[in-house]
Amino acid sequence: MENDLDEIPLVFNEQSPESMCQSSEAFYQAIKTRRTVRDFSARSFPRSVIENALLAAGTAPSGANMQPWHFVVVENPEVKKQLREAAEQEEREFYERRASEEWLEALAPLGTDAHKPFLETAPYLIAIFIKKFSFDEVGQRHKNYYTSESVGIATGFLISALHQAGVATLTHTPSPMKFLNKILGRPDNERPFLLLVTGYPQDGAKVPNIDKFDLSETSSFI
Numbered sequence: 163m164e165n166d167l168d169e170i171p172l173v174f175n176e177q178s179p180e181s182m183c184q185s186s187e188a189f190y191q192a193i194k195t196r197r198t199v200r201d202f203s204a205r206s207f208p209r210s211v212i213e214n215a216l217l218a219a220g221t222a223p224s225g226a227n228m229q230p231w232h233f234v235v236v237e238n239p240e241v242k243k244q245l246r247e248a249a250e251q252e253e254r255e256f257y258e259r260r261a262s263e264e265w266l267e268a269l270a271p272l273g274t275d276a277h278k279p280f281l282e283t284a285p286y287l288i289a290i291f292i293k294k295f296s297f298d299e300v301g302q303r304h305k306n307y308y309t310s311e312s313v314g315i316a317t318g319f320l321i322s323a324l325h326q327a328g329v330a331t332l333t334h335t336p337s338p339m340k341f342l343n344k345i346l347g348r349p350d351n352e353r354p355f356l357l358l359v360t361g362y363p364q365d366g367a368k369v370p371n372i373d374k375f376d377l378s379e380t381s382s383f384i
């Protein structure tokens with residue numbers, strides 16, 4: 163019986179094994195230079211860089227191709243100020259009351275505190291939302307699947323795309339983040355996932371002297 167699947171030929175760039183080894187090494191060398199930056203310059207860059215990175219993020223695989231993400235790019239200084247004020251209020255609660263001793267100890271090497279000046283300094287903030295469900299063109303509500311996994315993958319694509327375009331990022335997670343819906347006017351079916359701070363690092367920016375696990379610690383081959 164003929165099915166009605168609408169299919170097109172796959173476009174796949176096969177490489178020789180030698181080229182695969184080189185490409186994988188080159189990508190590793192490039193991505194390992196990405197560092198989370200907390201001191202941003204106020205210098206800006208073309209919005210098309212952000213748009214291209216968002217297009218790249220939107221190519222991520224997602225549960226049933228529901229693409230359960232929404233990105234709000236904030237450039238407006240007044241809105242950034244509101245976000246900073248709301249985030250710092252939550253962060254003060256976190257550092258002074260909510261966080262356990264164990265959590266504060268884990269954060270100590272990063273030197274973070276409740277001050278988030280980068281939310282006003284950095285040229286673009288990207289608020290990323292998870293859509294637990296969506297509405298189609300006729301307003302019919304439908305469920306999305308594997309939403310955290312999907313948005314996590316898309317965010318990984320976004321961070322990688324920005325990095326290779328020369329944009330530094332900070333994955334900021336004020337908690338709770340409900341204020342993002344309010345300030346950015348997003349509906350209730352969207353849950354804040356992450357606030358991605360993007361820009362150039364401040365001249366002379368420093369980062370914590372920390373390293374990543376070895377392959378033998380993160381992976382096993384059977």
Ligand code: IYR
Pocket residue numbers: 253256269272274275276334335336337
């Ligand atoms: N959201 C707080 C605390 C914080 C938590 C983790 I886990 C980090 O890796 C970094 C910070 C803040 O932004 O300061």
